[in-house]
Amino acid sequence: MRRFLSLGKRKLALFMAVLILIKVVLAAVTPPSDAVVYYLTLDTRNPTPDANNPWGLLGTAAVSFWRALPITHNDTFVLINSIGSVLPISLQLLVLVAKMPLVIADLTIGYLLYLLGKHRWPSTNRGDLAALLWLSNPYATFVTEMYGAVDVIPLMTIILSVYLLLKNRYLFAGASVACGIALKLFPLVTVPAILYAAQSRSAGRVRTLVSVIMALLGTAVYFLWSGFPLSTPYNFQDITEFVLGVESYLGYANIYNFMGVATFSVIISYLLLYEYRNAKLADPLASVLIALLAYATFLVFQIEYILWVIPLLVIANLTRKRTVLPHAFMLVAAFLLGFLETDGYVEQLRPILPLMRTNWISIVTTSPLVDLVIGPLLHSVLAASMLLTIMIIASPERFERS
Amino acid sequence: MNTPAWLAKSFSRQLALIFISSIIVRSAYAVLAPLSFDWFALYAGGVWAFQNPGSFFGVYTFPAYMFAALYVLWLHLPIMHPDAMSIVTWPQIGGVAPYFHPTPDAIAFVFIMKLPSLISDTLIGWLIYKILSNSGAGKDQILFAVSAWLLNPVTMIMSNYNGVDSVSALLTVFAVYCAAKNKLLLTSTSLIVGGLLRLLPLIVFPFSFFKSLRSRDWKGVFFLALPFAILFGTTLLAISVLNSFWLTQLFGGRPGLTVPEVLDTLGANLAQQGVEYPGNPVALTTLAYAILLWILTNPSKNGFTAESLALAPLLAYTAFSWSFAPLIMYVLPLAFIHFAVGRGQRWFTILLSVTAFLWSFARSGDYFVGSTALFYYPLYNPFLQNLSIQLLAVWNLYFGFVQVQIRGAFSAVLVFLIYRLVRRFPQNPVTNANATRYGLPPKATPPILA
Numbered sequence: 133m134r135r136f137l138s139l140g141k142r143k144l145a146l147f148m149a150v151l152i153l154i155k156v157v158l159a160a161v162t163p164p165s166d167a168v169v170y171y172l173t174l175d176t177r178n179p180t181p182d183a184n185n186p187w188g189l190l191g192t193a194a195v196s197f198w199r200a201l202p203i204t205h206n207d208t209f210v211l212i213n214s215i216g217s218v219l220p221i222s223l224q225l226l227v228l229v230a231k232m233p234l235v236i237a238d239l240t241i242g243y244l245l246y247l248l249g250k251h252r253w254p255s256t257n258r259g260d261l262a263a264l265l266w267l268s269n270p271y272a273t274f275v276t277e278m279y280g281a282v283d284v285i286p287l288m289t290i291i292l293s294v295y296l297l298l299k300n301r302y303l304f305a306g307a308s309v310a311c312g313i314a315l316k317l318f319p320l321v322t323v324p325a326i327l328y329a330a331q332s333r334s335a336g337r338v339r340t341l342v343s344v345i346m347a348l349l350g351t352a353v354y355f356l357w358s359g360f361p362l363s364t365p366y367n368f369q370d371i372t373e374f375v376l377g378v379e380s381y382l383g384y385a386n387i388y389n390f391m392g393v394a395t396f397s398v399i400i401s402y403l404l405l406y407e408y409r410n411a412k413l414a415d416p417l418a419s420v421l422i423a424l425l426a427y428a429t430f431l432v433f434q435i436e437y438i439l440w441v442i443p444l445l446v447i448a449n450l451t452r453k454r455t456v457l458p459h460a461f462m463l464v465a466a467f468l469l470g471f472l473e474t475d476g477y478v479e480q481l482r483p484i485l486p487l488m489r490t491n492w493i494s495i496v497t498t499s500p501l502v503d504l505v506i507g508p509l510l511h512s513v514l515a516a517s518m519l520l521t522i523m524i525i526a527s528p529e530r531f532e533r534s
Numbered sequence: 535m536n537t538p539a540w541l542a543k544s545f546s547r548q549l550a551l552i553f554i555s556s557i558i559v560r561s562a563y564a565v566l567a568p569l570s571f572d573w574f575a576l577y578a579g580g581v582w583a584f585q586n587p588g589s590f591f592g593v594y595t596f597p598a599y600m601f602a603a604l605y606v607l608w609l610h611l612p613i614m615h616p617d618a619m620s621i622v623t624w625p626q627i628g629g630v631a632p633y634f635h636p637t638p639d640a641i642a643f644v645f646i647m648k649l650p651s652l653i654s655d656t657l658i659g660w661l662i663y664k665i666l667s668n669s670g671a672g673k674d675q676i677l678f679a680v681s682a683w684l685l686n687p688v689t690m691i692m693s694n695y696n697g698v699d700s701v702s703a704l705l706t707v708f709a710v711y712c713a714a715k716n717k718l719l720l721t722s723t724s725l726i727v728g729g730l731l732r733l734l735p736l737i738v739f740p741f742s743f744f745k746s747l748r749s750r751d752w753k754g755v756f757f758l759a760l761p762f763a764i765l766f767g768t769t770l771l772a773i774s775v776l777n778s779f780w781l782t783q784l785f786g787g788r789p790g791l792t793v794p795e796v797l798d799t800l801g802a803n804l805a806q807q808g809v810e811y812p813g814n815p816v817a818l819t820t821l822a823y824a825i826l827l828w829i830l831t832n833p834s835k836n837g838f839t840a841e842s843l844a845l846a847p848l849l850a851y852t853a854f855s856w857s858f859a860p861l862i863m864y865v866l867p868l869a870f871i872h873f874a875v876g877r878g879q880r881w882f883t884i885l886l887s888v889t890a891f892l893w894s895f896a897r898s899g900d901y902f903v904g905s906t907a908l909f910y911y912p913l914y915n916p917f918l919q920n921l922s923i924q925l926l927a928v929w930n931l932y933f934g935f936v937q938v939q940i941r942g943a944f945s946a947v948l949v950f951l952i953y954r955l956v957r958r959f960p961q962n963p964v965t966n967a968n969a970t971r972y973g974l975p976p977k978a979t980p981p982i983l984a
Contacts, residue, residue: 392942399946403885406878407954 144260151267152239159235159277160228163219168280169211172230176209185357186315187282194230201225231280237288238276241443242267244291248417248447251298258450265446271463272442274435274470281436286312290319290424291443293326294416302335306343313350314357318440321398321427323347325419328406332414394430401426401522409526417447422522429518433511435470438462445521454524458517465514472502472510545673549663549680556684557656563690564648565641570898572696577601577647581618597698597731600650608646614639651693651700658700658867659684661707665841666874668714675874682870682883688891692860695898699860702732706844707867709735713742714840718757726761734864737823737851741843744831822850822952829956839875841868842955849955853948859897862890869951876954886947893944 164172171191174183182188199205206222219227242263249259266272276284289312296305309326312319323344331340401422405413412418421444428437442463448455580601583590590598609615621640659680666676683689693700705728712720721742728735739762746754826846845868852865869886873879 392938392940395939395942396946396949397942399943400950403946403950404953406881407950 144264148242148264148267151264155235155238155267155273155277156228158273159231160224162278164211164227164230165279165281167282168227168230172226173208173211176212190233190282191230194226194232198226198229227280231277234276234280234282234284237284238272239267240288241284241291244288244295245443245446248291248295248298249450251295252417252447253450262446262450265449266443269442269446269463271467272439274467275439279435279470281439283316283318283436283439286316286319287440287443288312289315290322290420290440293319293322294420294444297326297329297333297416300333300335302330302333302339303342305330306339306346310343310346310350313347314353317351317354318424318427318437320347320351321423322420324402325413325416325423328413329416329419394427397426397430398423405526412526417444418525420444421448422525425518425522425525429515429522433466433469433514435466438466438514441518441521448521448525452524455521458520458524462514462517462521465510465517469507469510469514472507545677548677552677552681552684553656553659556659557652559685560652560655560690560693561645564652564694565636565645567691567694569644570695573647573694576696576698577605578619580605580647597701600698600701600731601647604646604649608643611642611646613642616640618643648694648697651697654700654704655684655689655693658704658707661704661711662867662871665707665711665714665871669839669871669875671874675879678879678883679870679874682887683867686866686887688887688894689863689866691891692863692894695860698731699863702728702735703863703867704728705731706735706738706848706864709738710840710844710868710871713843718742718746718754719760722758722761726765734848734851734861737847738844741827741830741847744827745833745843748831748833750833819851819854822854823847826850826952826956839872841871844868845872846952846955849948849952853945853952859894862894865948866890872951872955882951886951889940889944889947892940896940 168191171182171187172195174188174191175195183192195208203225204222206220208223208226211219211223211226245266246259246263249256249262251259253259272284275281289308293305293308293312296302296308305326309319309322313323327340327343330343335343402413402419405419405422412422421441424440424444428440431437445455445459449459576597579590579595579598580603583598583602584605587602590596605618608618616639621643662683663676663680666679671679705724709721709724709728712718712724722739725735725739729739739758743755743758746752746758830843830846845865848864848868852861866886870883873882873886
């Protein structure tokens with residue numbers, strides 16, 4: 133990476149352009165996941181409240197935009213019946229259109245990381261490095277451009293919020309994270325970190341109160357849009373809608389005596405930071421990352437959950453080298469888990485990856501070995517990596533990279 | 535708003551204002567509060583116990599005699615005395631909670647039946663004040679802690695839930711107060727009496743006992759053990775000889791320390807759901823209890839606080855077990871005392887209160903939700919009635935999901951408190967000439983707060 137940075141701005145820009153092109157191409161040619169297909173084909177299904185939530189609206193808008201293009205328009209119903217197959221070019225274009233907001237959000241995060249790097253290390257090229265590390269992250273590309281997980285959009289609002297906070301734009305920071313909450317609930321866990329950081333920067337009680345109100349409004353909007361809990365689509369909504377996840381290994385959590393371990397983890401992280409690492413709690417780059425790590429560690433695994441922590445981990449890796457190794461373990465374990473368990477997406481990749489057509493892949497991915505041994509092992513490695521990262525980030529500054 | 539000068543200058547006046555306000559508000563709420571089935575069952579048990587003395591025997595049913603005494607008090611008032619069992623009824627339509635028609639006689643009846651919790655809560659507030667005064671806490675901290683208990687909606691609501699846990703909690707806090715004054719006989723007796731109403735105070739005893747034992751404070755061991763030996767030793771022996779069935783009756787009560795709750799939490803509930811239950815579950819409650827018992831009774835760890843020794847086992851139990859909502863009444867006063875001698879008193883107090891309220895709401899949702907329309911029964915409105923029934927349906931259908939999150943949040947606060955307690959208590963000794971450590975003479979130490 134440093135070698136690339138030394139090549140000069142022009143070559144660096146060229147390299148980034150190539151990365152962006154790769155992302156766009158992957159978004160265009162890779163088969164859509166079930167979630168993407170679902171939201172692109174809402175008009176072919178019985179009316180559901182999902183049509184009125186942001187992702188449904190986005191899917192509908194993508195289809196409308198696609199229909200407005202002067203091209204042949206295949207029946208979108210083909211998407212449902214062609215999972216795993218190479219789609220006609222027209223429908224692949226539809227998939228690209230649907231994924232474009234995700235690509236834009238992805239690139240925006242890259243730019244924000246560049247700005248964060250410039251803010252934190254003004255006279256260095258770490259801003260460029262941060263953007264590069266994010267854009268070239270294969271896991272982020274797999275989850276966003278290939279799989280089509282929408283988490284990148286609320287994630288962008290979190291990173292934007294952190295940046296605005298560091299620029300002392302407290303109300304805008306609050307508004308940004310509130311927008312993220314309205315889209316998906318997981319940014320909610322970062323609210324205490326953002327509020328505390330704002331307070332420690334003398335944001336004032338009025339601004340803090342307004343930010344709290346905005347966060348609550350965002351939460352209310354989310355519930356209104358998702359139709360939860362007063363409608364029946366609880367069992368029909370895509371799993372990405374229930375971002376709070378389920379903490380019990382039974383796969384559902386309707387037993388009150390189960391403890392929400394993820395919620396437990398987040399809150400106790402905040403409390404311990406407040407009590408013993410107050411300076412860390414006041415640093416939004418650290419506290420927001422710790423909150424997201426603490427939360428994602430104990431959720432039933434979905435590949436997009438790991439995406440939440442990657443941008444700020446990039447910053448952390450540039451700050452202290454000890455986070456690099458657990459980060460690498462995290463991504464490898466998450467990728468393998470996603471590869472083995474992701475909603476049948478592995479099957480969908482078969483047509484484009486010759487390696488996927490071999491029998492041994494099919495045997496491995498469908499065998500009980502994955503559910504009973506490999507999956508839990510990888511999940512343990514993932515959880516351990518994330519917890520270790522939390523401990524490193526929360527540790528005193530003497531580990532900072534010089 | 536600035537505090538008036540006449541008030542600001544006097545700590546006593548502020549304290550008195552808090553107590554008076556609390557008494558007024560709590561008295562009004564005692565009559566206006568929705569009624570729970572638990573309270574209904576207890577007062578009905580009291581009436582029955584009056585009419586059929588000796589019919590109850592066991593920690594679940596001993597409180598009935600307390601209500602029987604109150605019933606006698608009500609009978610002696612110069613008012614009308616309708617049939618006690620007809621005062622509180624179940625509504626004909628959509629009955630989900632008991633209700634009473636607010637006639638003067640009924641109001642007097644309900645108020646008297648709630649006197650134990652009213653008096654207990656006020657006395658707990660007084661004990662918080664006394665304990666913190668003896669520990670050298672600042673006036674602001676004392677006022678905040680006392681008002682956090684007395685004027686806290688959580689404590690008001692839970693206090694009115696069954697009217698028994700307040701009394702038992704009072705006896706627990708009183709035991710802490712006595713322990714801080716090295717009056718161990720009273721400590722032990724108080725825990726026993728509280729334990730006979732609700733088993734939970736008994737789990738505090740081993741911490742006090744083993745602390746004395748490991749410190750080789752034989753006098754402390756003797757005074758702590760004596761009441762237990764007298765009551766349980768002789769009583770249990772007599773019961774065992776006379777009728778062993780009574781032995782199971784004595785400790786057959788709930789909520790509290792029934793076997794599934796002490797030894798295991800997750801497994802019992804899994805079994806109830808029809809899931810294959812693992813043969814060797816890890817009992818989180820017992821594990822946490824044992825670890826804390828070992829750490830806090832370490833004789834080399836001096837400078838502890840009496841409330842820490844009581845708070846730790848209660849936290850271990852509440853954080854990891856099947857937690858009946860009113861059990862927070864035991865944790866809250868001691869936690870407020872603990873928060874008062876450290877940083878972040880206000881935030882931690884608020885956080886614990888909010889999570890405790892959410893957890894109480896989650897655990898006792900039908901009490902809150904189902905009583906919504908019935909609370910306004912005199913203004914009977916079909917819309918409110920239907921709303922109440924619909925809310926209850928929504929609650930049953932969806933809030934299992936949310937309850938899990940609330941449970942996680944509440945347990946996180948409690949576990950944090952455990953950690954803070956264990957990590958801090960050797961470093962923050964109780965100070966004051968009147969306060970003593972277990973079995974050791976008073977020692978002058980610097981005050982906790984400037």
